[in-house]
Structures are given as C-alpha cells and as structure tokens.
Amino acid sequence: MCKGLSSLPSTCLEKAKGMRVKLSHLADTHPKHRLQDVKTPQDLETLLNNKTALQAFRGFLRSEFSEENLEFWLACEDYRVSPSTLQKTKAASIYSQFINPDAPQEVNLDAETRETLLSTMDSPCANTFDKAQQGIFSLMAKDSFPRFLRSHHCMEAIKAF
Structure with missing residues (x-):
C-alpha cells in the first residue's frame, strides 16, 4: 500500500x-x-421489427447491391395495411418498381409468380403480393441475413446499441 x-x-x-x-x-x-x-437478432422477422437493426440491415444490403429486396418487402407491408381505395394505385407502383422485367429495382421472382401478379393488377386485393413477398423474405432469410450477421454492419449496430 x-x-x-x-x-x-x-x-x-x-x-x-x-x-x-x-x-x-x-x-x-x-x-x-x-x-x-447485446443480442444480435436471431431471425429476420425480429430484425425487421427493430428500427435500429433494420437500418443496419438496409446499409448492408445497399453495400451488396441488393437493397431492392428489403424495399420490396417494406412496400408490400405498406400495401397490405393501405385502404382498399389506394390498393390499385399502390399495386401498380409496386409492380412497376419491383416486378416488371424492366423495373428499376427488379426483385428475383420466378416466372409463374410474375405472371400471376400481372394477371391480378386489374383487381388487386390485400393479399395480392403475399406469395412474392414471402419468396423475397425467404431469399433474404437464407441468403442476406446470415451474411449480415457476420458483417461489419451488424457489428457496428451492436456497438452503437
């Protein structure tokens, strides 16, 4: 002493x-x-419901040039809760932005899903994009999300927490 x-x-x-x-x-x-x-999100659904984690995931997807998947998923969520009076307009916007083969943010969907969506654009309903949205969710959950968990974007989000 x-x-x-x-x-x-x-x-x-x-x-x-x-x-x-x-x-x-x-x-x-x-x-x-x-x-x-600090816990990292254990699944994609948890991440999508956390504003901070969602922003980090968006930054990661942007760095991988695949942000369109998240943007499509979010647009479908917004569409689902839209009043029926706006659904036709929003459906057309989603189709032209993400589904159309010449879309600026085209997402990776199979031909059958694209054809089904094209045929429903005249009379869309609340669940018009459900199958396509689920397909993109699965793609992100199996592909992008595991890489995100290993990325510096995820580590930086944890540090910021």
Whole structure:
C-alpha cells in the first residue's frame, strides 16, 4: 500500500473499497460496455421489427447491391395495411418498381409468380403480393441475413446499441 493511503483512517479505506466496487459494477452494466450481452437478432422477422437493426440491415444490403429486396418487402407491408381505395394505385407502383422485367429495382421472382401478379393488377386485393413477398423474405432469410450477421454492419449496430 502506498504511504498516503496508510495514513487514512480505516473507515475511509473501507468506504473507498466500497466505492470502487460500486463504480466497477456501474461500468459493467452500462449498455455501451456490455457488448457481450447485446443480442444480435436471431431471425429476420425480429430484425425487421427493430428500427435500429433494420437500418443496419438496409446499409448492408445497399453495400451488396441488393437493397431492392428489403424495399420490396417494406412496400408490400405498406400495401397490405393501405385502404382498399389506394390498393390499385399502390399495386401498380409496386409492380412497376419491383416486378416488371424492366423495373428499376427488379426483385428475383420466378416466372409463374410474375405472371400471376400481372394477371391480378386489374383487381388487386390485400393479399395480392403475399406469395412474392414471402419468396423475397425467404431469399433474404437464407441468403442476406446470415451474411449480415457476420458483417461489419451488424457489428457496428451492436456497438452503437
């Protein structure tokens, strides 16, 4: 022990030890210092329901030039909860943006799904895009999401948490 501390009364030394324990406990429990306790999303559905994780995933997909999959999925979610009066307009927009073979953000769908969607564009309903949306969700869950979990985008999101 250093000379300066030995001259302090024992009650002060006990209080200092107690303070050190409390301060170290606070440092251990502060969110920025608990990186090992931060949980990464265990599945894509959890990620899509978390605003911060969703933004990190979007950044990752943008870096891989596959952001259209997420944008399509989000557009379908928005479409599903839209009033029926707006469905035809929104359906046409989704089709031209993501489904049409010349679409600026064309998603990878099989020919049968594309044909089915084309045939329903005259009278779309709330579940018009369900099969296509599920296909893109599966693609992201099996392909993009596992790579995202191993990416620096995911690590940075965890650090920011």
